[in-house]
Amino acid sequence: MESPQEQWASTRAPSSRPASHKSTRSSPSARSQQSSRTTEQTPLLARDDRSDDGREEEPRTPATTSLLRTLSGSSGSGKGKTPIWKKRWPSILALAILCVVVVMIMLGFLASEGIEEYAMQAADFRPTKLALDGLVDQGANVHVEGDFTMDASKVKKTSVRNIGRFGTWIAREAETGAFDAHVYLPEYGNVLVGTAKIPSIKVNIRNGHTTHISFITSVQPGSPEGIRNVANEWIEGRLGQIRVKGKAEVPVKSGLINIGKQLVEHSMVLKGGDVPALPHYNITKLNIREAEGGRKGMGADATIVVQNDFPVEITLPSVAVDVLVDGCSSDKQVFVGTAETSQLEIKAKSDLQVNVTGNVDHLSESLTEACPNSAKSPLDAFIGDYMKGEDATIYINCCTFPDPDTPGWARELLKGIQVPVPVAGKQMGSLIKNFTMADMHFALPSPWAEPGTPEASPTISAVIVVDVGLPHEMNFPLDVNQVKADADIFYKGKKLGKMDMSKWQKANSTRIEAHGKEGPSLLVQSDIRKAPIEILDDDLFSEVVQALIFGGKGVMLDMEATVSVGVKTPMGKFAIRGIPAKGSVPVKRSDGKSRFDALNVAVGNLSIVETTPTSMTLQVHVNMTNPTNYSATVPFFSINIIVNGTVLGQALIKDMNVKPGNNTNLIATALWDPYTNSGAKGKEVGAEMLSQYISGFNTSITLQAHNGTIPAQPGLGNLMSKYPITLPAPHLSHPKDPNADPTEPDPDDDGREHFIKSATMHIISSTATFTLNSPFQRTTMFITHMNATAYYEEHPAGVILYDLPFAVPPGLSESPRIPVDWSGSSIGFGAIKKALGGQLKLTAFAHVGVRIGEWNEKIWFQGGKIGANVRF
Template sequence: METPEGTWGSTRTPSSRPASQKSTRSSRSGRSQRSSRTTEQTPLLAEEDRPDNGQESEARTPATTSLLRSLSGSSGSGKAPLWKRRWPSILALVVLCIVVIAIMLGFLATEGIEDYAMQAAQFQPTELSLDGLTDHGAKVHVEGDFTMDASRVKKQSVRNIGRFGTWIAREAETGPTDVNVYLPEYDNVLIGTAQVPGVKVNIRNGHTTHVSLIATLEPGSLDGIRNLANDWIEGRLGQIRLRGKAQVPLKSGLIRLGKQTVEQSMVFTGGDIPTLPHYNITKLNLREAEHGRQGMGADASIVVMNDFPVQITLPPVAADILIDGCLPSDKHILVGTAETSQLEVQPKTNIEVNVTGNVEKLSDSLTEVCPDSLKSPLDAFLGDYMKGEDATIYVNCCQFPDPSTPSWASDLLKDITVPVPFAGRDMGNLIKNFSLADVHFHLPDPFAEPGTPEAAPKISAVVKVDIGLPNEMNFPLDVNQVKADADIFYHKKKLGKLDLKKWQHANSTRVEGHGNEGPSLLVQSDIEKAPIEILDDDLFSEVVQALLFGGKSVMMDIKAAVSVGVDTPVGKFAVRGIPAQGVVPVKPIRGGNGDKGGDDKNKLGAVNLKIGNLSIVDTSPTSITLHANVNLTNPTNYSATVPYFNINILVNGTKLGQATAKDVEVHPGNNTNILITAVWDPFTNSGAKGKEVGSELLSQYVSGFNTTLTLQAHRDSIPAQPALGKLLSNFPISLPAPHLSTPKEPSDGDDPEDPDKPDDSPHFIRDATMHLITSTAIFTLSSPFSSTTMFITSLNATAFYDGHPSGKILYELPFAVPPGLSETPRLPVDWSLGSVGYEAIRKALGGQLKLSAFAHVGIRIGEWREMIWFQGGKIGANVRL
């Protein structure tokens, strides 16, 4: 007889003759003859035509099959033929196969005819339907075609004997039979009994008999069926072996052959063991619970592929839906319930199943963070789903809401839990827009250890995010807190990390979609002092240059693991580690108009830096420490907190001193009276060359020349962030030396030049009085300091009129120059008698004339001493006797 994919063996023990020899031969013959057709010993429903051929038929009723199909979550197509991959969970198929075999063997009188029957008989099922449930089982209607095909028999002698014998017998008939099916590997437990009515078939070669019967099935050991089902679900089944046994009353024509003991075994291995049917989710809607129920509801429409000639009416079914706990060994955690209505299954017609789910409340074990982890079981499930990966749900069978459903169905399926793949959905780019407002930068504490979290710059801002929502999310959702661990990329290179480990308060507003756009959720959160870790200093330098000089937004790529605290109809909980990515435009630091021309560095003139109110607070033999007030304009939309910042003061590339700001708050727009401390120490910073350059700068400065200072950051500008200081050193700022006066209020632009505006450049000598008789002169001096007395230790000066010397002063005694205006002592003058300059002074007796002067002056302030030169022009000199 033909053997399908499994291993077949049968024995028949007649009442009047031994069966061992026949059983051995039939088994040998059955293994040697294989074809695409079946024999009398083949089950009524051939293996390749059964929906599935594993233990699922013993483990589940049709109601279970429908539920699993409706709740499963993936679709696709397998590679093996459908009849070999699927099992219809109807125990009757195995039972009826045994009955047909008994019919075929009933009329046999010789060993040759037995071999003929085993090879020639075939049965093709055409319809299988469930006629209804009884108090103890189910009624199944089976239809099919039985045919004897002599061409399938290979041995000619057997074929000739068989055709002759069956031509004489014409028909074979069985009486009502009870068939028991056992599981040999499970202590031979009885898994079911089938009550099969009598069947009559034509056994002549080439004749086809249409068989139609209704069998009654009753489950056997419920524990045995559940054990088999659980082993299959957990992947412990390498093979399944079923053994059927029945006492079959047989007759052929008028000849009664008595009751024959018929046994049949089937073994299923490898790919013969079934898998879940394929499906497509065509609709999914998440909403608030209805009809007075609490929590959240779900509606799903699922199309299940059905290629079987099966017609079944399934009652309403309900099941619990669970997901994994923290560890694989943990008990599964209940999420909610799912229900299906009564379902009509038509032969070879795809099944549309409507499922209604309900989640009343999320348990603590579902939302609490797992030990040694940053995620809860719900986080892990949603994370896989939103990344487009298949998650796994578990269906715990089953309850039957219809009270007319027999109790044995619930008893059979209880405590059976089936893992079902739940197809993920790649959410793609959920962030439609991302922006920062009221940005405030916090530079690190100067005493923080470099490389530690305390040494990282921080940011405070209002984060505004527009999140696109899937169309199926139709329930109230409020985001009340946010945290994230984000990687920042520029030009596809990793720039740094934004660490929001602490929960930040948030609020959200749902905006309904318009046209083709779906709904969105506007989330706003105030973040406070979130650390920014720069990982690529060179790349950061590119970003800063683009922000300073680019004039347009810089596009930054963000990849983050986002955690949100949400308030839903099922309660408040946190969802952690949700993957998100997007492109964030960062506005340029200067509020430029995007112009392309001009020197980029000159564009920083918008800072409009003014310095005044200088006061000396300390001196040394080589240095002066000053305090000054600074006014500046911040042209950006960003503000900053600066606990400590140090910058070098240079002239033509020579470092002459340093300036330091502490605990400064800079906001957009005008910032006035910012206190800074400056240390002027050319010799310590640059040696003899520095001292020379410093002396020259002071000489030009007090003489009223236009002088320029350069402010440049350096590696230690921010001690805790040397890389940031080095980066800022690439952007030096040059500005005129401050006037020795109180700084004016900063303005948005320079005022037009006024030709009548008085010269406000510093004039150290305001006027002079010349006494001809005594040959002395008194000068009115203007001190550049508001509270410090300066001393002139030596003076070697010459006065000029139209370039001609008028007189010379050589004075070696020190005298004080207090703050404000003051007069010098009477200084002796050595007139240049007979010169043009002297004659001009003599002629101006009693009046005034304009003189110029050049002098070498020794200066002392505290311990600090310096020699400078002074050149003054248009000094008003009064001439007296």
């Protein structure tokens, strides 16, 4: 019989089948004599029943034999052999320890920081619906729906990610019991924002699997005051970031394993784009009307579409708010009126249409009165920003709830919250459709005004007509009862000056209803009086003057004004300031006539009011035609009278009013003082000019402004001096012969007035008398001496040398008989004798001394075609 060693050894030889099937078990005697070393046939666990019952074991299958061989050491039996399990116990212990460690790691991961870190980073909950299920006394029931997913790719640490995926794959599902979740704000004194009661939730926690969750939670608000503080900072834009901490004890189990309550705390920082902003909105309809339902003041109906990008469904009760605007100080708002909404049905991710009704009973003084150190009121500032296209801000003070069933916590929570709402401005440049001025009246400043003061500026009076386009939203009675404006004047796009109409002027208005494509408008008319004009660009003004005087057409001045109007509305009287307006004012020239011919100047009633040895002050009545549509008031105006470049005197105007069309009996004054103005040369030029003038020659004078032309505006006078005007010396109108028939023209009249009207020659007495035509109405002048020669067809007829003064009274007068030395043998004297008893035409040339009051001058005179009667 083969030994056991030989048997196990044989099994090591290559064979297609295990050799153990061919071996037989050893006898009981052999088994009782085993050694400390076991064989491959020895089982790991002793089977005592084999020796107890004495039965023979069943034959082993090949798989059993192979497993025994694998678990056994080297084959062999015999005495002194130890059991295999004693020899392999380190491997068994290591395997057991490894299994225990894996289980501990799994449990540690599920119940320690590992699972917390994995769960916090991998868990992803996307809400799909948030609906208010109802308001209760202590809070609100909120229906929450969403999708829960574990996304391992969001876990930063590789070890946590790998272990987490393995552990959640093993666990597959996790279920939380009901718990309370508390939300705090650590940076605001750890104020409690609210508490949510979360029911039991079961989710699939394997990576990539999504579980749809739907549950109803009861939300109880925390500290109202703390919530309001945070809300106000968020609304005011001062909430750059906010730290939120959530805390809950969550009972967790996975399958049959109850992990127990886990304290979960998690903080997150919301900053920048993470903090949701106020939703966008658009005012799609606005109607301002009279108040209804017996209320005073005005009402407004508005429709606002609010963009809702959130999965939120809420039914909000009716809300009433106060509406305010900025006051005089930036930290104070002024009450305007109230607004109220109906019940709102908010649908998830659907734009919300809000219908708002507002009422303004009256406007308080703090809203309409000008602020300290300012010309504008809070209402002016608000309307001004709006009309300039800038955002105007209104403030909503929340809230009151008309519905008595609204819980008290909601009233307490929202009480005192103020929401600034920017109202997108509307460019109102076209609000003023037209801005024109008519019946303009210009006035120069008083000569006593101090230069540089408002009183020293020229002024304008006119009728302002403003066509105000009314927005379609304004459907209430509106009446304008006063107006004022500040206007900038432009010429060819450059700023010429300013017109100050800062004083309130009475106005009236007429509403013009909409017609065709034109909307409704308000035609405002106001008479402005003495609005100062300040010239800012002298060179540009020079261009305007040049264009008016020398150009063929008028000029177009553009005006940009800031208009303020006083209005009367159903809510009271107030002013709206700072309305922008634009318009053009054509400044027309006269018609196609010459700029001087169109004036039709006629000078008469000349009188001397004052004389000195070198000067005369003359007063004349002027008739003229103003070819423009503008009137003017001239309190004082001085202009130099120049002949051949020499200043001979000044023409003065005081308190003259010129109206459009014919102007009669305008009084002007001229100071004739050549010597004082230009010395000996002036005296010489003055005498020559007077000689030519009284002789009927075509003389001209130049009028030129100077620094003193307008005493209060020396700069304006200096500017005007660049444009001297040369015009013919005006003809003096002489008094007519009272005995003459006014309907019959003088056949010898050549259109000019002559100083010597006619002469009578007395041949026997060798004397002559002259009929003189004085241009003066009340002044008597004297001829102090005369050296004259009479001519007939250029042949001398007689000479007069006379040194006795004689008077020439106003109007027509006859001189005394003046001795004549006849030229006896001359052709001229022969012609006189032939005309005895008749008349002939003579010419004369004389040097004459003239005295008027204290003034004396020597001039020459040349008269032509003087009608001379010849008598014995």
